[in-house]
Amino acid sequence: MSSAIVETTNLTKRYGRHIVVENLNLHIPAGCVYGFLGPNGAGKSTTMKMLLSLIQPSTGQVELMGRPMSRSSRRELLGDIGSLIEAPPGYAHLTGAENMALVKRLLGLTTEQIDVAVRAVRLQDQMTKQVRDYSLGMKQRLGIAMALAREPKLLILDEPTNGLDPAGIEEMRTLLRRLADDGVTVMVSSHLLGEIDKTADMLGILSGGRMIFQGSRAELMAASTPDVVFTCTDPHAAAAVLRGHGAQLTEADEVTVPGLDDRQTAGVVAALVGQGVGVFGVRRDEQTLEEVFMSLTAGGRL
Template sequence: MSTIVATENLSKRYGSRTVVENLNLRVPEGAIYGFLGPNGSGKSTTMKMLLSLIQPSTGEVQIMGQPMTRSTRRGQLGRIGSLIESPPGYGHLTGRENMRIIQRLLGLNDQQIGFAIATVRMQGQMDKKVRNYSLGMKQRLGIAMALARQPKLLILDEPTNGLDPAGIEEMRDLLRRLAEGGVTVMVSSHLLGEIDKTATTLGILSGGRMIFQGTRDELFSAATPDVLIRCSDPHRAHAVLSSGLDSRLDRTERSRHRRESHGRRHRISRRRRNRHLRGPPRRADARAGVHGPHRRRRAVNRERQKTTTAGKVLGNLSPAAPKTGKKKLRKTKITPRQRTLLLGAPALFTLVAVGTVCARVWLRRSHVEQGHVRVASSLIRPSERGNR
């Protein structure tokens, strides 16, 4: 089977961060290639490099036997359809108007536009505005735009993202029909169960590196299930099993064992510390009913508290006071600053009031003398206006 997409040591770096590293991709012609990997593994970056949307740091891309460069990009993209990240389209226009824009930009005829619309089964939805489309309808409209030029290679970046079960099933049928029509489909996803139902060839990407590439049968034959053994001493069991088998310590079990051993040592050390603090009882403490340093410290603190409380009560009592325990009233001392504030506040208030009255009188006389009758009349009381 011939290869329609091939890469040689393809890499992409942003500063010191490597997104894709030494990727050797092989996409067979006429197949549905499932490009798998977790979020952030470099799937979208790889697809953008295949379409020459971003330039690779190192490596080479070949599409249909020809290198994809800036000089050959225009001719190569005429045979490639793509839908990267989000479906295109103007929301204020209808689906038919958006397809007419694609027709004018690419110089296509009506038969090609009608074939693309019929392929995604959107004949009855083309007179609606795109902003009123559901996410599945927007995805199908984007695929129709990619299929309008009748490409040999279709690159789709997570086309089932955000679709409901009915939309996912429609997308599966669409990909199968396109593959049966001779179109090579490269579709990315982070769900193995979803790609496994449609893809014939799988490529798994992790951390920017290709960790597997082949058919579904080759994947399941290479993957052998692990047997997890849980025991009280994982390190000793690992030492015994590693002599004849390929065994390793699981991280979760290792951390659990470390937590349990740490907790056991912590409990033992706490018991030893408590035993050391208690110590042998002394005679004086035994007579007083106190045992151990911490209990002795607690008793001393209680005695200090009693003595402090008694001193406060006795200090508040006057020597000449009667035995009834009546407290003596204390005189509050006023500092010179407080005395100045107490005496100066009324004087300051009086000064402000007198200044306000004088200012009002002066304003009234000055306005009358200058002939500003309208302004001065607003300062005269209503009873005085009649007399004037």
């Protein structure tokens, strides 16, 4: 899990004066599911396109599987990388089977490799239909089958759950997990944490083109500073005393104070006691990962 299959150094893309991705240092360990999160427009697709050399970085480097990714090396490296960027690919006037036949020809694959990929996304009963008659979810699954057929070492999927119903999303999670268990490294982007947080071993959070967090789920929780909740004898007085700290009175007559570390929390307790307010409960607010994600991406902090 420690050797990186994807490594970027100060990866930056700018168009004129507009910076889309800034100094990105991605580190994706081999064999993991890497959840690449961020709101729409954060630069996720641009980053993925730079990884695939579909667009060239303004500055910075990309290294994939230990080799620099460039226009001269990309065709060699791309044989081991399956990808699905933005909308699912597929020729609408052809059937699913004909689309897979194209992939087979282009990549020199066997019929068995194609069949395995099609079965993995459970599309085997829809292969005689023209892709124009597919639902978005079916197109998405065909796109993933096309990416999977080459038995990639690295799979780069941009918002693969778009257009999938809840059952489809769950199926996708299971598929990604199974691929990772088989040794495939999966990088999957989403603007919704809930869609991938259960699947991802590692998370990278992008906001405004900058990486604001990269690490495990536990590290993400640890990196955030949940509010401190005080239970005391006189909540109204306590809220007044702590107004300078941004304190708020809750409906349960508790006082929450944001952004306190442990030392500051001790100081606040002392201040309350000094003002004659008895403190009989101090605890950290329980935040869901979603709340942490939302607060990080909204504030662009960390």
